[in-house]
Amino acid sequence: MSVRWADLIFQPDAALSKTAIEAWSWKIAGLWRPVLMTRMADVFFERDDGVHWLECATGEVSRVADSESRLHALMQGDDGELWHMRPVVEALHEAGKKAGEGQCYWFITPPGFEGxxxxxxxxxxxxxxxxxxxxxxxxxxxxxxxxxxxxxxxxV
Known part of the structure; x- marks a missing residue:
């Protein structure tokens, strides 16, 4: 099954960006701006030292690019395949699970936990x-x- 770019990544709107900044402020200090999200709920954000990847499933943060334009270029290659997880999204679509606007995928049991x-x-x-x-x-x-x-x- 073929997936479109919009099935893999999207730009968070102002409300979602605000939610991300507030929710993750305990981990990510300083000023930052979400620039992209994957349907796996990962957030790519920009701050003075470059673009970082917040992997919401694991809580890990890593610097991935010098700029937003470099991030877009990397998205087209092997790094992008790792980040947007096309094979997983394709399997989800085949199972009848398709995230729409303002939606992403999440886990019954998150990675890092047994199962x-x-x-x-x-x-x-x-x-x-x-x-x-x-x-x-x-x-x-x-x-x-x-x-x-x-x-x-x-x-609860």
Whole structure:
């Protein structure tokens, strides 16, 4: 099944950008501006030292480009394949799960937890602002725990 560029990435609107900045302020200090999001809920943001990738599923942040224009060029190559996860999105579409405007994919069990895999059976479509907020809150609560620590998720 063929996916379009809009099925993989989108530009967050002002409200979603504000949600991301507020939700992840505990991890990302200073001024930053979301420039792109993937349907996997990852946020690419720009600040004075370049463009960074916030992987919401893992809570990891890494610098990926010197500028937004360089990011767009990298999106066309192997780095882009890693970031927007075309094969996963194709599998989700084949399973009848297609994120629309303002939506992205999230996990029943997030990666990093036992059973947290990138498969259609473990993923669903959700509003992007909820995923960004939820993932930030989850990672804020577990950021000081050692790898392998047992946790219990309680959804209220």
């Amino acid at each position: 947290g895999v990138y498969t259609p059976e473990n993923m669903f479509v959700a509003p992007a602002h909820e995923v960004v907020s939820l993932s930030a809150d989850l990672h804020r609560q577990i950021c000081d725990l050692p790898d392998g620590a047992a946790i219990k998720l309680r959804v």
